[in-house]
Amino acid sequence: MLQYLVNGLSLGAIYALFSLGLSISWAGLNILNLAHGTVFMVGALTAWLLSEQLPGVPFLLVLVIAMVICGLIGLAMELVVFRQIRRRTSDGNQQTLTTVIATVATSSLLIAIAEQFTGGQPQGLSQDLFVVSGYTVFGIRITNIQIAIIVIAAVLSFAVAWFIKRGRQGQALRALSVDRDMAKLVGVSADRLSALTMFGAGAMAGLAGVLLAVQINAVEAHMGEALLFKAFAIIIIAGVGSIGATVAAAVALALVETFVAAYWVSDLRDVVVFALIILFLLVRPQGISSKGWQRA
């Protein structure tokens, strides 16, 4: 029982790290980034490549490099794709749709590049990158990477929530999500803030990618896809852009999945998850948190 609680918590922490960036770019910039899962995979891939090419490279350095690379991918998507789309179309719906399609294209491109590195095969991570050791406390098994994941996710969630609620740029981002032109009129550099947001969202996805890669000891070009759908479920349940609710929904979803898999039929976990999404869409389409950025 407690064992599954720990398993669920560490899974929820990965979900939270992954979902936050997706939720923020969706809420703040109206970018539904279907390449978020792929950016996550690039984080994992970077860790694998670095540990293969530079045996003995410190884990922290790998973490930072992966975050920077994934942040830069987010940044590049903003500069090369999203910004150009915004310039060329003033129609909001058209922008949203074109942006989504562009993220799908970016995702395919990144996966194709990744497959060049992996040879289309799953790759195991070097055991030296991060020595995983397990502890048994009161009969519950927990590994150091699980502890690290839970702690990092908790700290980052609080930091992001604070940033969005109180931070000067966080408030500007919320203003941007409500009314982009008005935000410019009060002096917010929409372009710079969009770039910053995409960098941050990418870096967080990359961080989650490295952590999960270490936990499962495997890297594979399609590893982000399943997570993307889970993140949609979480954001739909939580409400777009609400940080606290997103973290809560991430942990709740992970616990539901874990307990369904543990005590019921294990392959029904996804069925339960997607049934929950449909239920929420029908009953409460705005999510748990009614204080979404777009609504009063």
Added chain:
Amino acid sequence: MKQRSSTKAPARRRALGILGLGVATALIVSGCSADPAAPGSSAGAGIKITVLADITGKAAFFGTAIEEASKYTVDELNAKGGINGNQITLTVKDTASSAATASSLMNDAILDNTDAVIFGVLSEEALAIAPLAQDAGIPMINVQAAADGITETGDAIWRITPPQGNFYPKLAEYVSKQLKAKTAAVFYVTDNAPSVTLATEVMPKAFGDVGISITDSVSSSSTETDLTTAVSRLLAGHPDYIQTQAIGAQNIALITQLRRAGFTGGIGGGTSLGANALAALSPDQSNGIVYYSSFVGSDQLPYASGNDFTKAYEAATGKQPTTFNAETYDAFGLIRAAVIASGKVSRADIVSGMAQVASKGGFAGAQGDPITFKDRSADTPGVVIQWEDGKETLAPGQ
């Protein structure tokens, strides 16, 4: 085989396939008037074999193995004077792991007076091109491509890979006698039909026959990245042995997490485990893991034709032959046996020759002596392979 994106584009592939078929038909019509020479001819005129393989794309690992083995085999056969005096002309084409590309290449082969086609490895491609081959009466021998409905297409469509279900009795015997296991648990993925059948029907029967009880059967979707709960559940019944029927990255994750959780019992898997997962793991995690296959690159096999192949292949290429190399070698072997049986090299003669080979008890090859056939699919019992220090070895006691 990996089936992950097989749901993505069947409609598109079908559309492209139809388009390709249309273009091909037009070419056949115009080609016929221009060149009335019918495919196939008498002995000594040469034999044209086309290999369509997934050299790039998601199944690139397997396609590359097929390409290498094809070149090796043709060199070897031609050096010995060809097949019945016919020198082999080999054409290798990359299907890019795409059914649309495979269809258009198959049409090229049909127009190109090719006498026989060897294909590998994805089922989704085989399903698309087998009807084209059958219509043209061109013999097609599949490497892997294990889905139902491929060899059923018609008498020209054969498979050189035995069904995975064949291998379970040997694996069960090994787990019982060598690993002394009394209990076992199994992990499988629900979105891969062969994995489900093997884990829920074939394995319980084979293991039950040797007195091993199944403690738990845990499943997941093949895209699931979280296996912590699956691992906890697998270990909850304290099994002596755990069998994984997962795909790709999940095998790596599962084995790593089982070992990290302190599981010291035996771990086993299916044919693709060695290629797909174990090479990616460190030796302390992967040593001793067993899996079944139709072949292992060993010179300790209980039949001479397999040992001969291993030694000759290693001498020529410097590499230990894999299952996929061996199956490709045997695909050529089947064509050779068919030509010898029928005495001629036309498409129809090879098709009828293959039927004769099967009805007369098969032929000697890398995978067995003899390699027998059932419903146009190879029917050998396979071997149990043990992974040691990054190499496949024949597991002891066989």
Added chain:
Amino acid sequence: MSAIEITGLNVHYGKVHAVRDVDLYVDQGEVVVVVGPNGAGKSSLLAALSGLVPPSSGRVVMSGTDITGRPAHRIARLGLVQVPEGRRIFAPLTIDENLKLGAYTVKDRARVKELRGTVLEMFPILADRIDSPAGLLSGGEQQMLAFGRALMSDPHTMLLDEPSMGLSPALVDRVIEAIRQISESGLSILMVEQNASAAFGVANRAYILDQGEISLEGPVGEVAADPRVLAAFLGVTEED
């Protein structure tokens, strides 16, 4: 030196020529009103000034600095602030957060505190509900918040786009009063309005904009007395 000086300004939206060769200036501390019917190009004129739309030709000089074609956020940092049509407050954010965003360009924290004090003194209703979402305010209160947010940027020039739009006559009076207060604090103001009678009450000079062109300009008294203006703008009261 004028607070704003526009010469030969043209604005195009695709093939629509919204603003044609407009010359206009606002002197330091002046209140200038641009009156014109719906679709005359008033909002396009302001959008070009504040940088939301790049002008196709012409020059915009603000206190001696050429700001033609600069992006909106840079112009905002130079002390030109716009109160847009329809208020456009950040509805889900609290009143406090709206005001903080108004001061986004002000780096000096002490100055922000000072500005906040002034704004809350001028519009006490905002102080009473400082932590409630701005979207819950009434239309008139939202207009006060929009003024307050604009003043938080410590501007020297304010652009007002239809400040009386959608408000009851009593609230229009309150808005005009607020504009007078703001003007008395030393700001230069350029406002565009359909509601000419309300605007003329507070302005020093007026321009009439018709189909993108200035058709009449001068001190409010003269413009208001022009027969064409009497007929077109003061004879009817437009509420939308």
